Amino acid sequence: MSSSDISPQNSAPAIHAKQLCRHYRMGETLIRAVDGVTLKVKTGEFVALLGSSGSGKSSVLNLIAGLDRPTSGSVIVQEHDLAQLSREELARYRLRTVGMVFQSFNLIASMTLAENVELPMRFAEVERRKRDSLAREALARVGLQARMNHRPSELSGGEQQRAALARALINRPQLLLADEPTGNLDSHTGTEIMNMVREFNQQLGMTVIMVTHERALAERYAQRLIFLADGKLVGDESNALGIANTMASDAAANGERL
Ligand code: ADP
Numbered sequence: 001m002s003s004s005d006i007s008p009q010n011s012a013p014a015i016h017a018k019q020l021c022r023h024y025r026m027g028e029t030l031i032r033a034v035d036g037v038t039l040k041v042k043t044g045e046f047v048a049l050l051g052s053s054g055s056g057k058s059s060v061l062n063l064i065a066g067l068d069r070p071t072s073g074s075v076i077v078q079e080h081d082l083a084q085l086s087r088e089e090l091a092r093y094r095l096r097t098v099g100m101v102f103q104s105f106n107l108i109a110s111m112t113l114a115e116n117v118e119l120p121m122r123f124a125e126v127e128r129r130k131r132d133s134l135a136r137e138a139l140a141r142v143g144l145q146a147r148m149n150h151r152p153s154e155l156s157g158g159e160q161q162r163a164a165l166a167r168a169l170i171n172r173p174q175l176l177l178a179d180e181p182t183g184n185l186d187s188h189t190g191t192e193i194m195n196m197v198r199e200f201n202q203q204l205g206m207t208v209i210m211v212t213h214e215r216a217l218a219e220r221y222a223q224r225l226i227f228l229a230d231g232k233l234v235g236d237e238s239n240a241l242g243i244a245n246t247m248a249s250d251a252a253a254n255g256e257r258l
Pocket residue numbers: 024026031032033051052053054055056057058059060
């Protein structure tokens with residue numbers, strides 16, 4: 001494992017955003033999408049990032065994902081400042097350490113599910129046979145093994161998001177970043193997706209940061225709620241209901257195993 005990998009044994013916070021700012025200039029106006037956010041997330045935590053539309057949630061998530069660079073401030077991931085990484089190290093971080101899912105699934109329409117899911121491994125230069133078996137395994141994990149040769153347009157929204165979760169999982173990232181993952185789904189299907197996200201958090205030990213504007217959803221699943229307004233952090237609280245639900249689902253899973 002290279003020094004730029006996140007190690008779950010490491011006790012440093014998984015993520016430390018320090019005085020993060022992301023400003024956009026639109027002609028004469030300056031939009032302070034992210035305006036001085038400082039935040040620590042521990043390894044294995046399940047955090048919801050809440051706020052109304054335009055409050056800066058996606059901007060914060062994209063900075064943590066290394067998809068965008070801050071105007072000022074820094075993102076430290078297990079003691080590595082993303083701004084200090086070389087292009088190759090940053091690409092490796094995005095490919096190996098981070099898994100991402102989006103509201104609109106972002107699957108490639110011309111590819112089958114298996115091809116979509118194995119794409120990150122192709123970039124990571126994993127050999128073909130290994131890719132095939134890992135893609136199959138990941139699709140089985142989300143209950144889509146029978147659909148592996150289908151294209152996204154042949155699937156329901158919930159199935160597409162399950163495939164996107166399988167793709168996010170494929171390189172075994174330590175960090176799952178989800179931007180409104182249930183935003184395009186009905187509540188039943190949304191619950192199914194959220195249960196999978198919780199399973200990844202509990203069983204695979206992934207640190208989860210989920211952006212949502214649905215407070216009730218965040219309260220059911222997340223262990224901690226962080227609130228943004230106008231690009232600023234305006235609340236950060238432990239969430240007793242989410243913690244209790246996580247413990248109950250854990251006990252149920254352990255019971256099943258006995
Ligand atoms: P949220 O995800 O909470 O809805 P965003 O992070 O997408 O909020 O956006 C925060 C603010 O930044 C909004 O006012 C939005 O219009 C603005 N913004 C986001 N991306 C850009 C961009 N690429 N160019 C200009 N303004 C942007």
